[in-house]
Amino acid sequence: MPQPARPAVEAAGLTKAYGRTTVLDGVGLSVAPGTVFALLGPNGAGKTTTVRILATLLRADAGSARVAGFDVAAERSRVRRAISLTGQYAALDEQQTGAENLRMVARLSGLSRPAARRRAAELLERFALAGDAADRRVGTYSGGMRRRLDLAAGLVGDPSVIFLDEPTTGLDPRSRQAVWDEVRRLADAGVTVFLTTQYLEEADRLADRIALLDGGKLVAEGTAAELKQQVSAERLDLTLVSPEAYEEAAHALDHLTVRRDPATRTLGVTTDGRAAHIRDLLDAVDPDRTLIERFALHSATLDDVFLKVTRDG
Structure with missing residues (x-):
């Protein structure tokens, strides 16, 4: 050999x-x-x-x-x-x-x-x-x-x-x-x-x-793919209706959060991308449907990996 x-x-x-x-x-x-x-x-x-x-x-x-x-x-x-x-x-x-x-x-x-x-x-x-x-x-x-x-x-x-x-x-x-x-x-x-x-x-x-x-x-x-899998397959970006709503959601989703942008009231949280999981996340953080203004689903990036591992480290 x-x-x-x-x-x-x-x-x-x-x-x-x-x-x-x-x-x-x-x-x-x-x-x-x-x-x-x-x-x-x-x-x-x-x-x-x-x-x-x-x-x-x-x-x-x-x-x-x-x-x-x-x-x-x-x-x-x-x-x-x-x-x-x-x-x-x-x-x-x-x-x-x-x-x-x-x-x-x-x-x-x-x-x-x-x-x-x-x-x-x-x-x-x-x-x-x-x-x-x-x-x-x-x-x-x-x-x-x-x-x-x-x-x-x-x-x-x-x-x-x-x-x-x-x-x-x-x-x-x-x-x-x-x-x-x-x-x-x-x-x-x-x-x-x-x-x-x-x-x-x-x-x-x-x-x-x-x-x-x-x-x-x-x-x-x-590899890039291996590192992204350490975070999740997908990232769900949530834009909250107010600074107060942002703080409430940030506290509730702290363990899943990989991105934070208080200026735009946006949180990026990990998800496997399945519709059922996304619905569960939305219901958990906003059961009355009054806190989330909009949301968007993205593939995980190296930015997400870097922000998570450096924060955890």
Whole structure:
């Protein structure tokens, strides 16, 4: 029988603290090669710290990790040769053109001048930055163009693992879609993509596997479908007639609530989607039919999962 492939990224018991503030608290994870893994969490959850440890830019206080088969503490140079890291902000020289940026990175990676020129041309074409865009100063680029060039720069050395730390933050929908398309192409080509994001739709669309990080701890992990099943198959949104009715319903349905919006007097509660269950819910919270203004049924989303597990955690 063939042996299962070794994880492209694996970590156990990662811990990091700054003074009395614990940023990571025993984080463990495993990422299969050639897949997209999304690490979700709010600001301050520990996502960037995790990436910095795995990319050898920061040492953990405790725990261990291997990336591309190499120990991130004992074999840092070998890890660095196997990976690429694209941060939240494009690391580009704005005074150089797009082509000059890529040629510079290629030369720093050890390519000869002719090889650097060829590699830059390949990547400019791949990321729709050839032609006039290639010869424009990066300072004139839009946010989407900068992000595409930054991704291209990260691929100069053909990494087997690429870390993308919130790569679409601040991008317009069209630019975000372009980045999503490229992430999927990378995974299809066998590259392992480790993605951190605050956009739950992004993880839902891209990731083969998702982990939720909150307060430095992993609070849930699985495929998007598995995580949604932890909440329910469906979500029933109830809009109440008044703030008082909202508070009354919120108290009665607290154990089922996954979303709360006092401003619109809307509660989202879990349901299996059956008509009988929905009728029972409505009758239980509003037997006199005077509190609920309207309701709507939706499929459960990763937003529901995140709000529930972080609240419960």
